[in-house]
Amino acid sequence: MEQVKFLEYIYGGFPKLDRFSIINKRFTLSFLMFIGFTIMSSGVMLTHGNSCMNSSNGEIDDPFLHLSSFLVGYIIIQLPAAWLSLKFSPLIWFGRTILAHAILLFAVALFGSLGYIFLVVLKFFEGVLAGIVFIVCHAAWKNWTPAAERSTLLTFALAGSYLGDLFGIVMSIFCASLPLWMFVCCIIGIFGIIWWLVWERTVYESPNKHPTISDEEYNQIHPLIQEELRPTEGVSCKQIILSTPFLVLVALNVVRSWNGRFLTYDVEHSIIILIIRLIAFPLSGYLADVLVRKTSLTITNVRKLFVIGVTLMEAVYFFIIMHHSHHNKGTWLHLVSFLMQILYHVAFSAVSVNAVDIAPSHAGVTVAITSVISDIIMSFGFDVDIFLDKIGWTDVINFISIVVHLIVGVIFGIYGTAEPITAKG
Template sequence: MDQVKFLEYVYGGFPKLDRLTIINKRFTLSFLMFIGFTIMFSGIMLTHSNRCLRSSHGEVDDPFVHVSSFLIGYIIIQVPAAWISLKFSPLKWFGRSIFAHAILLFAVALTGNLGYGFLVVLKFFEGALAGIVFIVCHAAWKNWTPAAERSTLLTFALAGGYLGDLFGSSMSIFCSSLPFWMVVCCMVGSFGVIWWLVWERTVYETPNKHPTISDEELNRINPIIQEEIRPTEGVSCKQIILSTPFIVLVALNIVRSFNARSLGYRAEDMLIISFIRLTSFPLSGYLADVLVRKTSLTITNVRKLFVIGVTVLEAFYFFMLMNHIHFNKGRFLYLVSFLMHILYHVAYSAVSVNAVDIAPSHAGVTVAITNIISHIIFSLGFKVEIFLQQRDWTGVVDFISMVVHLIVGVLFGIYGTANPITVKG
């Protein structure tokens, strides 16, 4: 009988790779997503910072046009990606998008030096693929994780983007010639193809469809998941968008994104900042789930603890900037800035997961809308900062930022929730 079962999992003469997996399947999924994000963002940063590729085109009017093209593609695809996450399998689209990005890396490496305009077009498509991956990643977890484990698995998966940023930026620094850069780009693309082959042989859309999931794991998570998402499947996108928890979440994302303007760092501190991002984001997600399991705090209480706690501390930080502007370049505020990086990603992890909390069956929609707004505010924040510095209005902005943080913190304390939006509200 065991031999019959084994043969049922054979495809093309090879057993499914997940038969070799000794850890639970939901962590396997999170780990593979982590690797996928690492590969994708390594390629993105490698092509963002391609000094040798840009120099092959000679002088260009704006050497960062290709980065803007990437961001345009990333933002434009958000709503279509949300629709894809509702109509099709998010996990299949996650794998296909990483695979398509791997093929795109070969195209950039082999043909990107033919003309700068061609590179700009390729970066647009790269941004679109990255946007799809980000959206469908959030949408995929509705079938695989109960709410009490969501923070750990989702933040760990997304942390691969931070590791990819570090790898890609580091590799671009050492690319001293165009041929060497092309080889590195093709290597990353090759890893992407290999990852996709593993992904296709390992990942299944739901626990019920997974042929090698243990009965213990299936019976532990599947009934809880079905109970959690069943009341949310009949909710309309309009009801979600107009709900108070979502509106408060949008306001919170605006504050988070505008805060990025105050998180600048020295080039020599890049490794430290990268380590802070890579560790604080997933560890805060893990800590959130530990607090839910080990204490009497509800998921909503934990989200509020992280968000409100950090928001109040950030308001105090702006108060210090406003009253001690002459210490801006001093050692004290320089050290405090590292703490602010940690707190920023602690709050960001809670905000990211909260977009799934309130709409697990429509997570692609909530994440897409908040992501569009966040990137627009993020892009405008630096331009506003430069404009205000030229007019010596930074003190006024710090005061406004402090007040807005306190207001948004209070609003989230009153209206914020981790409970899913249902038809009955």
């Protein structure tokens, strides 16, 4: 290690920025990912917002087309991005994709006002970039975090998307004129380019390639990570996809995506809801690792505690609204909906990390498949829910939801695991 550091200092030219960092390198990586997601999500939500586009494309009452274009790009790229994460460095592609999105924001500012079709095309490419970033983020952690720290580092990194949503919505509210819209897009793009310059000078593929990591941190994480990865080296994508833990995780993601209905909210509550998400998601990840370190619970037990506990509470929620549908949701049921927001993201954090738990070397694959399924179901779930409510099937669907939640909770309790899938199963 000392020889590597010395050679890097002699031949490396300009010193890396992280020579001056007093924070451990794995948290530095998580923090930079957090900022990267914040920048990207800010740009995405800004260009989602109708108030920004009204001034340039006329009154757009229905944003279906450009939002659908984004979603299509986001979904179709995830499986190719998973393949990309197996062949090339996920950390390099994470940085390059944020840079590409920063450049795209300049294109949005310049060409988005020329016509709605230009905006639709640009939103498609924005969805492609967002899908790549989401997948390679999960794949990038295999060399940098032991299983007992995975929840904290990964959920904190992903929480940047929630902060970006908050910033983007706030900016879109006040972005009422074309010059201001273009100016804000360019400012976010400039921040993205600056972020990439820092990323390139700070981030390395693994601890053993990092020239400035302390011996203490290196010895603390690298041998443990290699020991955890070694049993998974011979596993194939087919073995992972056909394994019981993965199939259980797919079923769990179907339930999670159906419960995406919990994410609906009134416009006046949007800021509160976004703050709830921003706090609940990374905090639940941190608490999961605390339970592993401070108690006798295993990582598998903690995942089951979070997932099964929330799944059962959601079943209770469906039971309550099925028998109290005559109550005004503006009263106590409305308050309960805020609790469901918190619980949803507690379970979502556990499910997101579990996709990395069971296949740390192939996390891009597990995340891509479960994410595509979840995105498709969630996209249609809202429309299905509205349709069933119109024909009076709400109670029937709530009853089915209760039964499905109980079944999936039991299945995950029996077959769910945080242990990596190995070549021997």
